[in-house]
Amino acid sequence: EVQLVESGGGLVQPGRSLRLSCTASGFTFGDYAMSWFRQAPGKGLEWVGFIRSKAYGGTTEYAASVKGRFTISRDDSKSIAYLQMNSLKTEDTAVYYCARSCTSCYIPSWFDPWGQGTLVTVSS
Amino acid sequence: QSALTQPRSVSGSPGQSVTISCTGTSSDVGGYNYVSWYQQHPGKAPKLMIYDVSKRPSGVPDRFSGSKSGNTASLTISGLQAEDEADYYCCSYAGSYTSVVFGGGTKLTVL
Numbered sequence: 269e270v271q272l273v274e275s276g277g278g279l280v281q282p283g284r285s286l287r288l289s290c291t292a293s294g295f296t297f298g299d300y301a302m303s304w305f306r307q308a309p310g311k312g313l314e315w316v317g318f319i320r321s322k323a324y325g326g327t328t329e330y331a332a333s334v335k336g337r338f339t340i341s342r343d344d345s346k347s348i349a350y351l352q353m354n355s356l357k358t359e360d361t362a363v364y365y366c367a368r369s370c371t372s373c374y375i376p377s378w379f380d381p382w383g384q385g386t387l388v389t390v391s392s
Numbered sequence: 393q394s395a396l397t398q399p400r401s402v403s404g405s406p407g408q409s410v411t412i413s414c415t416g417t418s419s420d421v422g423g424y425n426y427v428s429w430y431q432q433h434p435g436k437a438p439k440l441m442i443y444d445v446s447k448r449p450s451g452v453p454d455r456f457s458g459s460k461s462g463n464t465a466s467l468t469i470s471g472l473q474a475e476d477e478a479d480y481y482c483c484s485y486a487g488s489y490t491s492v493v494f495g496g497g498t499k500l501t502v503l
């Protein structure tokens with residue numbers, strides 16, 4: 269069974285950092301692009317960024333709202349994708365989801381499955 | 393404000409059909425055949441229902457179908473069932489700079 273589990277969420281003060289992990293199982297992790305999303309309380313979905321597979325250089329793309337502050341990386345040997353979040357702002361408060369994307373592709377055109385999400389609260 | 397425009401809510405009775413629209417521009421929906429749709433029940437993670445405009449992942453009932461005309465994509469749910477009541481989000485690739493955009497979501501109520 270394909271499964272994704274996010275971890276690392278919690279309460280953090282504005283300006284501080286936090287790293288989220290997305291642990292995958294049930295598929296060949298290294299073959300797939302991986303994506304991060306977030307959903308603020310009572311709001312819609314927002315794409316955060318993605319990382320391509322090593323076959324496509326492991327390159328990353330980010331939403332304008334997080335570019336320069338957030339970094340996505342991956343450890344294919346451990347089947348984990350990371351979201352490093354620096355200089356956090358109160359508006360970054362949200363449930364953060366990771367999702368698997370397509371294999372052998374440059375453009376992640378779909379996201380499936382999604383993890384259960386982890387809540388990040390940025391507050392003093 | 394979301395990049396893609398969806399109706400805030402739609403409703404239908406069991407057995408009926410409903411269509412949810414998703415309007416973008418030639419830079420996203422109209423420019424690529426990379427529209428996907430996600431179903432989200434309260435407190436749950438989103439679930440992929442349609443990808444690449446009209447393809448259905450295995451396990452998704454064929455009551456769910458997708459289409460696109462110009463800058464507007466649509467999700468049609470036929471034979472409505474109570475468990476279809478959820479929020480639905482459209483998503484599109486938007487080019488190398490913006491990459492991925494979502495609609496604001498549509499709440500489907502099964503009357």
